[in-house]
Amino acid sequence: MDDQNKNLILATALSFLVILVWFVLFPPPEPTEPAPNAEVAATETGTLGVDAEVPVQVGEATVVAPLAPEEAIANAPRVAIDSESLIGSLTLTGGRLDDLSLKAYRDTLEEGSDLVRLLAPIGTDHPYYASHGWVAAVGATADQVPTASTEWQIESGETLSEGNEVTLVWDNGAGLIFRKTFSVDEHFLFTVTQSVENTTGSEIALRPYGLVARHGEPEQIGFFIQHEGVVRMSDGSMEEINYDDMPDLTTDEGRIEVEENGWIGFSDQYWMTALIPTPGRDFRSTAKHANDIYQIETVYPMVTVAAGASASAETQFFAGAQEWEVIRGYQNDLGIDRFLDSIDWGWFFFLTKPIFAVLHWLNGLIGNMGWSIIGLTLIIKALLLPLAYKSYVSMAKMRELQPEMAKLKEAAGDDREKLQKGMMALYKENKVNPASGCLPILMQIPIFFSLYKVIFVTIELRHAPWIGWVNDLSAPDSSSLFNLFGILPWDAPAPESILSLIFIGIMPIVLGISMWLQQKLNPAPTEPTQKMILAWMPWVFMFMLGSFASGLVLYWIANNTITFIQQYAIMRSQGFKPDVFGNILGRNKTDTE
Numbered sequence: 001m002d003d004q005n006k007n008l009i010l011a012t013a014l015s016f017l018v019i020l021v022w023f024v025l026f027p028p029p030e031p032t033e034p035a036p037n038a039e040v041a042a043t044e045t046g047t048l049g050v051d052a053e054v055p056v057q058v059g060e061a062t063v064v065a066p067l068a069p070e071e072a073i074a075n076a077p078r079v080a081i082d083s084e085s086l087i088g089s090l091t092l093t094g095g096r097l098d099d100l101s102l103k104a105y106r107d108t109l110e111e112g113s114d115l116v117r118l119l120a121p122i123g124t125d126h127p128y129y130a131s132h133g134w135v136a137a138v139g140a141t142a143d144q145v146p147t148a149s150t151e152w153q154i155e156s157g158e159t160l161s162e163g164n165e166v167t168l169v170w171d172n173g174a175g176l177i178f179r180k181t182f183s184v185d186e187h188f189l190f191t192v193t194q195s196v197e198n199t200t201g202s203e204i205a206l207r208p209y210g211l212v213a214r215h216g217e218p219e220q221i222g223f224f225i226q227h228e229g230v231v232r233m234s235d236g237s238m239e240e241i242n243y244d245d246m247p248d249l250t251t252d253e254g255r256i257e258v259e260e261n262g263w264i265g266f267s268d269q270y271w272m273t274a275l276i277p278t279p280g281r282d283f284r285s286t287a288k289h290a291n292d293i294y295q296i297e298t299v300y301p302m303v304t305v306a307a308g309a310s311a312s313a314e315t316q317f318f319a320g321a322q323e324w325e326v327i328r329g330y331q332n333d334l335g336i337d338r339f340l341d342s343i344d345w346g347w348f349f350f351l352t353k354p355i356f357a358v359l360h361w362l363n364g365l366i367g368n369m370g371w372s373i374i375g376l377t378l379i380i381k382a383l384l385l386p387l388a389y390k391s392y393v394s395m396a397k398m399r400e401l402q403p404e405m406a407k408l409k410e411a412a413g414d415d416r417e418k419l420q421k422g423m424m425a426l427y428k429e430n431k432v433n434p435a436s437g438c439l440p441i442l443m444q445i446p447i448f449f450s451l452y453k454v455i456f457v458t459i460e461l462r463h464a465p466w467i468g469w470v471n472d473l474s475a476p477d478s479s480s481l482f483n484l485f486g487i488l489p490w491d492a493p494a495p496e497s498i499l500s501l502i503f504i505g506i507m508p509i510v511l512g513i514s515m516w517l518q519q520k521l522n523p524a525p526t527e528p529t530q531k532m533i534l535a536w537m538p539w540v541f542m543f544m545l546g547s548f549a550s551g552l553v554l555y556w557i558a559n560n561t562i563t564f565i566q567q568y569a570i571m572r573s574q575g576f577k578p579d580v581f582g583n584i585l586g587r588n589k590t591d592t593e
Contacts, residue, residue: 072123084186094148098129127215139204175200188320195312198305208313227344232264246289261337270459276316351450370466377558392570473551477505504546512542514560
């Protein structure tokens with residue numbers, strides 16, 4: 001077996017090994033079953049305590065069937081939220097932000113699909129809300145500070161929107177008057193300013209806090225490539241905690257004293273909530289799980305309020321989509337340290353970040369993510385052109401050396417050592433590197449993985465159309481051989497069905513054809529094993545990548561097409577004329593000019 005055969009088998013084995021490892025590490029997500037309509041605790045009168053100094057505020061729960069969000073919202077007086085990006089309400093019972101949907105995002109592409117709901121009130125199947133308050137420290141008791149069941153009054157404002165604040169007030173009847181002022185920007189950032197006025201005649205001390213709570217185990221995609229759970233930054237140090245690991249957190253593991261800059265949030269695929277204390281302030285960052293509630297907290301140091309004086313504390317609260325441009329703006333303009341890293345860029349962050357930045361820039365110019373992926377492919381291929389040029393030049397020279405290699409084989413006979421020495425001398429004399437053909441493939445592997453990560457985790461690719469039937473580049477090709485790509489009057493198999501792996505769509509088929517045509521730049525080998533491997537490879541890849549996101553398949557098609565053009569042009573420039581049509585017809589002929 002000559003070096004070309006060895007290199008081909010090595011490259012093939014490496015490719016299959018990479019794909020095998022990929023499927024082991026990143027298996028396709030299992031279909032999620034809808035939550036059963038089981039009876040759950042739905043009439044909680046409070047939330048978890050803020051830290052060890054605060055008693056747990058969860059009251060006795062009455063087991064009833066969960067309510068629809070609309071029913072739960074109607075059960076308490078509310079203030080409407082209607083901004084450019086958000087719609088919902090905050091409840092006067094407890095003064096919580098607990099009803100929030102995103103105006104620009106819907107659950108599915110179907111017409112009339114519901115808006116994506118981010119926050120949900122207590123009483124629903126999966127309550128998810130933010131609350132801000134005070135911990136009694138000195139001179140006040142727990143019943144003298146607001147609780148989760150406190151009934152707040154509207155002091156000013158009607159509807160919370162950009163430029164229109166809402167202030168709530170509660171007088172505890174014992175000399176302390178508490179206020180909460182809410183404001184919201186045009187995107188996803190709330191500012192919550194709490195104040196307390198002390199008319200008791202004696203000094204008191206309180207600790208302001210913010211918390212976000214999720215009742216029950218959150219719905220998850222359960223895909224290894226995407227982090228789901230707590231993400232927090234503490235004085236420059238990033239930490240991720242999966243939901244599955246939160247029940248096992250000790251107090252010391254879940255609690256961090258932040259000296260200067262930090263934030264803490266829940267990050268899911270595409271969506272996030274985060275508590276963001278004022279940059280430059282110290283606070284306690286806590287993640288914990290108790291009573292089947294997942295909770296994150298920020299607690300400020302103790303504030304002393306003299307008799308007749310007032311004190312206030314401000315916290316920002318992010319609740320929305322992880323839009324790259326919006327989050328980057330908050331990081332740069334508001335000084336929220338490393339907020340852009342709340343997006344899960346993965347281990348290859350040094351590739352995923354610039355890849356997405358270029359993709360986002362191209363989309364701003366072109367206005368279509370599909371064409372932007374093709375443009376990104378052109379840029380990547382241009383950057384790798386020097387390496388590709390050397391590779392294809394070496395391949396062309398090796399083709400020219402075929403007659404001399406045949407003579408060496410005939411002269412060496414069964415003496416493999418003599419053959420190897422002769423071939424190495426021949427390569428050295430003609431300045432040919434037989435391994436150079438593998439370099440472009442090896443360079444493509446981390447780029448391929450990084451682009452897959454970008455397409456999977458960035459919301460800009462969610463429901464992003466390209467052309468025709470390709471209306472979601474983050475999902476597999478929706479066309480299918482099963483119904484002849486929509487000609488026959490029945491639906492294609494569901495994406496989670498095993499049939500979808502067999503009855504693939506148009507784009508995976510084009511991918512297989514593009515790989516097959518790329519092979520035809522070179523004559524079919526005469527060695528049977530090599531010929532068989534090459535013959536099967538495009539079609540194996542076609543089915544293996546058939547269930548991948550359309551955006552990734554589009555990148556691979558564009559990459560194969562550009563590689564074909566590059567290789568053809570470079571080989572011709574070296575005096576080697578690939579007989580593409582002859583190779584397709586099986587003539588197995590090469591000509592040199």
